[in-house]
Amino acid sequence: MSPSHQIPKNYDIEEVERRWQDTWRDEDNYFDPGSTKPRFIIDTPPPYPTGNFHIGNALNWCYIDFIARYKRMRGFNVMFPQGWDCHGLPTEVKVEETYGITKNDVSREKFREMCRDLTVGNIEKMRATMRRLGFSVDWSHEYITMLPEYYKKTQASFLQMLKAGDIYQSEHPVNFCTRCETAIAFAEVNYVPRTTTLNYFDFDGIEIATTRPELLAACVAVAVHPDDERYRGMKGKRLAVPIFGHQVPIIEDVAVDPEFGSGAVMICTFGDKTDVYWWKQHHLELRKAIDRKGVMTAIAGPYVGMSSGACREAILRDMEKAGILKRQEELEQRVGTCWRCKTPIEILSERQWFVKIHRDDIMDAARKISWSPEHMFARLENWAESMEWDWCISRQRIFATPIPVWFCDACGEMILPASEDLPIDPTVDTPKTPCPRCGGTEFTGEKDVLDTWMDSSISVLHVTGWDGGDGKPPLFQAQLRPQGHDIIRTWAFYTILRAKALVGSHPWDQILINGMVLGEDGFKMSKSRNNIISPEEIVGTYGADALRQWGAGGATTGSDIMFNWNDVVAASRFQTKLWNIFRFVMGHLEREADPEAPVTELTDRWLLVQLSDTVAEVTDAMEKYQFDRALREIREFAWNTLADDYIEITKGRLYAEESSRASACSALRTTMDVLCRILAPIIPHFAEECYHNLTGRSVHKEAWPDFAYDDDEARRHGDLLVKTVAELRRYKHDRGMALNAPLGHVMIYAPEPVDDAGDAGRALAADARWSTGTPRLEEVVSGVDFNMAVIGPTLRKLARPFMDAVQALPPEHLRNPPATLTVNGEEIPVPPDAFTPKVAYQVAGEEVDVLTLGDVVVTIGHSS
Numbered sequence: 001m002s003p004s005h006q007i008p009k010n011y012d013i014e015e016v017e018r019r020w021q022d023t024w025r026d027e028d029n030y031f032d033p034g035s036t037k038p039r040f041i042i043d044t045p046p047p048y049p050t051g052n053f054h055i056g057n058a059l060n061w062c063y064i065d066f067i068a069r070y071k072r073m074r075g076f077n078v079m080f081p082q083g084w085d086c087h088g089l090p091t092e093v094k095v096e097e098t099y100g101i102t103k104n105d106v107s108r109e110k111f112r113e114m115c116r117d118l119t120v121g122n123i124e125k126m127r128a129t130m131r132r133l134g135f136s137v138d139w140s141h142e143y144i145t146m147l148p149e150y151y152k153k154t155q156a157s158f159l160q161m162l163k164a165g166d167i168y169q170s171e172h173p174v175n176f177c178t179r180c181e182t183a184i185a186f187a188e189v190n191y192v193p194r195t196t197t198l199n200y201f202d203f204d205g206i207e208i209a210t211t212r213p214e215l216l217a218a219c220v221a222v223a224v225h226p227d228d229e230r231y232r233g234m235k236g237k238r239l240a241v242p243i244f245g246h247q248v249p250i251i252e253d254v255a256v257d258p259e260f261g262s263g264a265v266m267i268c269t270f271g272d273k274t275d276v277y278w279w280k281q282h283h284l285e286l287r288k289a290i291d292r293k294g295v296m297t298a299i300a301g302p303y304v305g306m307s308s309g310a311c312r313e314a315i316l317r318d319m320e321k322a323g324i325l326k327r328q329e330e331l332e333q334r335v336g337t338c339w340r341c342k343t344p345i346e347i348l349s350e351r352q353w354f355v356k357i358h359r360d361d362i363m364d365a366a367r368k369i370s371w372s373p374e375h376m377f378a379r380l381e382n383w384a385e386s387m388e389w390d391w392c393i394s395r396q397r398i399f400a401t402p403i404p405v406w407f408c409d410a411c412g413e414m415i416l417p418a419s420e421d422l423p424i425d426p427t428v429d430t431p432k433t434p435c436p437r438c439g440g441t442e443f444t445g446e447k448d449v450l451d452t453w454m455d456s457s458i459s460v461l462h463v464t465g466w467d468g469g470d471g472k473p474p475l476f477q478a479q480l481r482p483q484g485h486d487i488i489r490t491w492a493f494y495t496i497l498r499a500k501a502l503v504g505s506h507p508w509d510q511i512l513i514n515g516m517v518l519g520e521d522g523f524k525m526s527k528s529r530n531n532i533i534s535p536e537e538i539v540g541t542y543g544a545d546a547l548r549q550w551g552a553g554g555a556t557t558g559s560d561i562m563f564n565w566n567d568v569v570a571a572s573r574f575q576t577k578l579w580n581i582f583r584f585v586m587g588h589l590e591r592e593a594d595p596e597a598p599v600t601e602l603t604d605r606w607l608l609v610q611l612s613d614t615v616a617e618v619t620d621a622m623e624k625y626q627f628d629r630a631l632r633e634i635r636e637f638a639w640n641t642l643a644d645d646y647i648e649i650t651k652g653r654l655y656a657e658e659s660s661r662a663s664a665c666s667a668l669r670t671t672m673d674v675l676c677r678i679l680a681p682i683i684p685h686f687a688e689e690c691y692h693n694l695t696g697r698s699v700h701k702e703a704w705p706d707f708a709y710d711d712d713e714a715r716r717h718g719d720l721l722v723k724t725v726a727e728l729r730r731y732k733h734d735r736g737m738a739l740n741a742p743l744g745h746v747m748i749y750a751p752e753p754v755d756d757a758g759d760a761g762r763a764l765a766a767d768a769r770w771s772t773g774t775p776r777l778e779e780v781v782s783g784v785d786f787n788m789a790v791i792g793p794t795l796r797k798l799a800r801p802f803m804d805a806v807q808a809l810p811p812e813h814l815r816n817p818p819a820t821l822t823v824n825g826e827e828i829p830v831p832p833d834a835f836t837p838k839v840a841y842q843v844a845g846e847e848v849d850v851l852t853l854g855d856v857v858v859t860i861g862h863s864s
């Protein structure tokens, strides 16, 4: 190779990537509101600012950045905004830990301020990682949900839906985390398996089995199946609840499973969702035995003040003492837990705020969106079908968007702020006018705050320019929503719901779902498994582009990726290979005077045909967000076609001083130019470094290559040439010859006349010629191959003398064996298939080797 003198031998990842990151300007990635180009607006996920931009984020943002960069090159006015979804419990918990306080030790406003300060610092850390990964974010469209200019829109959206009747407050059973002391939505409940105890006890003469004895105080009925003979005629009878003594009715319901235990179940308010169903169906009483902190209430009598766990133990002990606990068995069950802290959830009846779920409207809107991969739509559909309750949006926390509502102390009227007064905090601010109903001037602000999904589910309205008023935002809808499959039932579902409710339409043209990143051990990354890999760790050694290649090539878009260091190493190796190719090419281009020289020679035209095919494939793959396929096509082209085939074949011509090297240089210049462009979305630093050396310009300001090169003859002949040279190199290798060892006369008989400009001969160190004829081969028998599997068992002792006798036969008898042979003076039959003649070929008296490659025949003569 003759590497360029100006281009360093080694590609210094850290130096190159940092240099370009310092050179690129944020302004280059800004969405241009005045542009007439078609828009491409991305509803980027706003991550939770933990301070740690993890590898799963990195994968998702790789996809987004590939798309943003690709679309810019395709002439779109791209908006790649970046939001931060700040509110929520983890930050509250972190603040409590950091300062050694609980949220009740300081004022609400002071506590919020501490949360905001922590969040600001965390956002700064995550921004730095995003910049180091080379993401082309439009920082002029950054939004932070905890800031007034954002959450006033959350409040406006709340008021709009409240006025439209889509939001209401009601006392209703909700999922409640007693550790977080807040209601949570169904989407935030995770079901996990656990082993528990099923306790059989005597309930006033009927056997009942329960896993929740601590709820006995909340028992409101005993239910049996109407067809259960054991309880015939008992409907309406009343039973005394053991230990507590209050009376409850026996009711009948077809949902009772007669096969379970004795066929009778106790209904408590509330053990699970079925209890809620029965409670509603049969208009049962409500008995709250557990409060918001998970502590037993006064209804629990002697157990008041105990934690539910302690109460459970105490009741079981008391049942045993009373002689009513009959037996206990282990039971596998799935229990709902809080998604944030994993505490088993309780179902508590509370006054809460709800958003109505109009399932059909939501699904109609969801069907107007193109889902990629398509099967992810089913996840949304299944979720929507399984929803039984409305979305509970109120939370009993602090660091969140306040619910902008007051109540009149005198008459209870709900008072709403004017939209121009938003944002407000009803626990601090007061209404500007007296109560419209009674003229009262004393008000109580709503203390509950909003679910953080209420903030993030209007992200698409925000980025498309919504001002909180009626009507469609000016840039609505967005073109793309990229997100993980773990938040389909939350973020995707809620965003569709809100867009439909507030704007009357679906939020995006397309949704692209990315998979999760698993640890090297195949498990979800977690501290306890010690299998966490951070983006910084990868970038520190292999650079951002290697991580980005890993992201592109790791899996089909939408599938989970198991992290594997080997993939990162392979990505890095590919870059080294590309760098070596690039240096080699630049070395030759620097020697070439005429960059305008036409591409005339076969191999050069063939290269451009292959390049054209590659551009078509990569373009198609990028359009379909198949980044793994795009990268694979580029790798195959660069590594196999360009380096292994083309450069190996044309190297000789490039070093020669023939005029035909100008054709090769032109083909290489075009190839490197196009290759840099199709690499630019995936490895932007590397592509920029090469392109800048090649042209002096930035590849990120260039258009996506519209490169088509049609040359059927070059495709056919070039394929023949490449195949033939590869076969002959293998031929040399099989014979232990050095690749540059001379090969003598090589005749290549092809179906059409081929002019390879001498490339095959130079590549093979041979006197290689192409011909359209057929070789005038003379076949000569040059020896014999014995089949010992036949000869051994058949002839035994006579095998050796038989073989000697065969060797002595004239060539025509080797082709047509005689029926018998005389061996050791004895006439013996020649066994069938005992031997085959070895055939050699001669051309004009010179012995040659013959290779047949499809319809090409190659003869190799050694007596040069």
Ligand SMILES: [Zn+2]
Residues within 6 Å of the ligand: 177, 178, 179, 180, 181, 338, 339, 340, 341, 342, 343
């Ligand atoms: Zn919790």
Ligand SMILES: [Zn+2]
Residues within 6 Å of the ligand: 408, 409, 410, 411, 412, 413, 435, 436, 437, 438, 439, 440
């Ligand atoms: Zn009033």
